[in-house]
Amino acid sequence: MQSFFDDTQQLHHPQSYFSRGQMRRPQEVPERSQAILQALSAMGWSATVPPDQGWGPIAAVHDSDYVAFLKCAHADWLATGEDWGSEVMSNIYRVGSGRGADMGILARAARHLADGSCPVGPETANSAYAGAQSAIAAADAVAQGERAAFAVCRPPGHHARRDAAGGFCYLNNAAIAAQRLRETCQRVLILDVDLHHGQGIQEIFYHRADVHYISIHGDPVNFYPVVTGHADECGEGEGLGYNLNLPLPHGSEAPAFFAALDRALAAAVQFAPDAVVLALGFDTYREDPQAKIALDTHDYGVMAERISNCGWPTAIVLEGGYHLPTLALNTETFFSHWKG
Ligand SMILES: [Zn+2]
Structure with missing residues (x-):
């Protein structure tokens, strides 16, 4: 499988x-993607640097x-010269407001940061951009006939709203990949098995x-x-x-998850x-610091088998x-059980 x-x-x-x-x-943290790359390496895969498709x-x-x-x-945060923290982080939340661009960096942060888990540091935009390019490359590989491709997206994406970061997420990689696939496919499904509801994806495609x-x-x-995320x-x-x-x-x-x-x-x-x-998350693992669902390692192999058996061309983000x-x-358990 190609990976990016x-x-x-x-x-x-x-x-x-x-x-x-x-x-x-x-x-x-960066150690997350290092661990994923280590798993790919153990399977004899090497991730490809995605081409730059622009904004x-x-x-x-x-x-x-x-x-x-x-x-x-x-x-803009640094340019104020004020004695503020090293990262852009708002304590005021005003997402969805039409104003902000002309009201200073604090107001723009209030408008575009949806919660307290998405600080913007010096490299955040560059990393999020590169992660989105990985998602686009996986979508393009599938559009060009690959049965599956894997984008090692870090930072993650499914909480990123149309106009705001949130939940460790800045650019909505899965939504970007889905929209990219719509250029060649009539119907695109986003299946999200991360522990959390992806409110950004829901918002973007709700209508x-x-x-x-x-x-x-x-x-x-x-x-x-x-x-959000209610039935x-x-x-x-x-x-x-x-x-x-x-x-x-x-x-x-596992029984409830697989049902x-x-x-x-x-x-x-x-x-x-x-x-x-x-949209593949491993925070459903029982020892994950976020976990509210308790899966075991071998369950990721079962998950991969059940999803891949459906035979859909799949961009995995x-x-x-x-x-x-x-x-x-x-990660290795999941991908070693993926068919095709
Ligand atoms: Zn999650």
């Missing part, structure tokens, strides 16, 4: 993480104001019938992203019926996608997974 990664993706190194009333140690495929998903913010935020989003995740009651969010307008959320009770183990996966795959078969984007001691093993 650019060393620039390692440069983003967040120093701050504010969640549930506490400053916490950042979990989305166009990213702008097809994200608002121009947000892209402009991401590119300049850190320099569309051409991209069907299906997500299995830990129940968002008192769990990120909290305000009654089914799409709107033309998109009604093309958004399927399958939240699982906290502590669910949900069966439901997801049955809905996917009905949709009959021309291509699939698989890395999302979460924060338990560094097992990340390589879980």
Whole structure:
């Protein structure tokens, strides 16, 4: 299987993480992608540096104001000369507001950073851009006839909104890949098996019938992203019926997860996608610091077999997974069981 990664993706190194009333140690660290690359190496794979396709495929998903913010935020932050922290991090949240561009960097941060887990450092935009290029390359490989391709996306993407970062995510790699695939495919399915609901993907495609989003995740009651990911969010307008959320009770183990996966795959078969984007997270592992679902290592092999047996051309995009001691093993288990 072709895989894609650019060393620039390692440069983003967040120093701050504010969640549930506490400053916490950042979990989305460069060591994550090193572990994944180690797993690929153990299988005899070597990741290819993706070609640079520019900002166009990213702008097809994200608002121009947000892209402009991401590119300049850190320099604008430093340029104030104020005694602020080393990363752009807002304590004011005003996502969705139409104003901000003319109101200074603090207002722009309030508008474009959705929560306390997405600080913008000196290399954040470069790493997110390179990660998005990996996702585009995987989509292009599938569009050109590969049965599957893997984008080692770091930072991850599925929480990134059209106009805001959030949940360790800056650019929505899975949505960018899906939109890219729409250039050659009529119907694209995004299957999201990360522990968390990908509210960014849901938001971007909520009114569309051409991209069907299906997500299995830990129940968002008192769990990120909290305000979305509930079972009654089914799409709107033309998109009604093309958004399927399958939240699982906290502590669910493999039987509940695979029952949900069966439901997801049955809905996917009905949709009959021309291509699939698989948003793949390993934070469903039982020892993951985020875990609300408790899978074991061998379950990732079962997951890979069940999904790949459906036979869809699939661009696989890395999302979460924060338990560094097992990340390589879980990755290798998944890909060694992928058929085709
Ligand atoms: Zn996650």
